[in-house]
Amino acid sequence: MTTSQPRDPAADATPLPEPEEPVFLPPAPRHRWGFGAFLLVEAVLLATAAFVSVLVGDTGPGPLPMRVVLLGTMLPTMIAAGVAVLITYVRGNGPVLDLKIEWRWADVKTGFRYGCVGLVFTTLAAYLWTRLVGDANATSAISALVEDRRMSVSAAVVMFVYLWLLGPICEEIIYRGLLWGAAEQLQWRSERWGRVAAFLLSTAVFAASHLEPLRTTLLLVIAVPIGLARLVTGRLPASIVAHQVNNFLPALTILLGALGVASF
Secondary structure (H helix, E strand, C coil): CCCCCCCCHHHHCCCCCCCCCCCCCCCCCCCCCCHHHHHHHHHHHHHHHHHHHHHHCCCCCCCCCHHHHHHHHHHHHHHHHHHHHHHHHHHCCCHHHHCCCCCCHHHHHHHHHHHHHHHHHHHHHHHHHHHHHCHHHHCCHHHHHHCCCCCCHHHHHHHHHHHHHHHHHHHHHHHHHHHHHHHHHCCCCCHHHHHHHHHHHHHHHHHHHCCCHHHHHHHHHHHHHHHHHHHHHCCHHHHHHHHHHHHHHHHHHHHHHHHCCCCC
16 A cells, blocks of 8 residues: 655746846936027017018908918917927927827826816906906907907807917927926926926916016916926826816807807
8 A cells, every 4th residue: 555645735836937127218318408499489489479460460440350360369379389399309309208298198187177276266366357457457468359359250260279279289388398398407406396496487487478467467377277287297288288178268258259149
């Protein structure tokens, strides 16, 4: 009679895989542009706006022509944003790396939340501002342009789409993209301090660059939640979405007013 030997549990165990070597991704290369690039883009923006105003000339009474909508309100900012993107190709690594234009649905949700919160605060701030300084001094330059002016349906829709969707993309590329990247490029004590400095600087410059001194304080209120979306996510699409959400109601107001549907 034979006695069976006990089985060794270790013999039946599945061998563990060899641990993988850690993969260290190289850091993204630093771009070779700074505040000079931003100043160039701002100069292009101002020069284009001045040239377009001369080109458009006096629109006179009556409905606002399509050329004013296309040239006077859209072209300068679009050209400036295009120059900003071109700079990232010529002196950097392209807009995806340099301007942090990496689309993620999580950033869309974050931007939407900050945009909604900002819209509430902006509406409240605009109400208080008009009570303090009056409706005329609280009106934006574009609102003043289209005030009491009718438009064709096509011109009003084009302006609405620009103010709501396209304009925020262009402005974010310039301020929370190019200017933000220039501020972060400086030698700060830590990466965190660089982001905070970029947030504060871009918020202040965004408000001042509209060249509407009486509305600068109100523009600061508008800019803070937009900048926070960029600060929290570290990427530009969040601030773009927050900016678009914030612009929706003002753009809709201008659309309805220009069409004569409602008076505000």
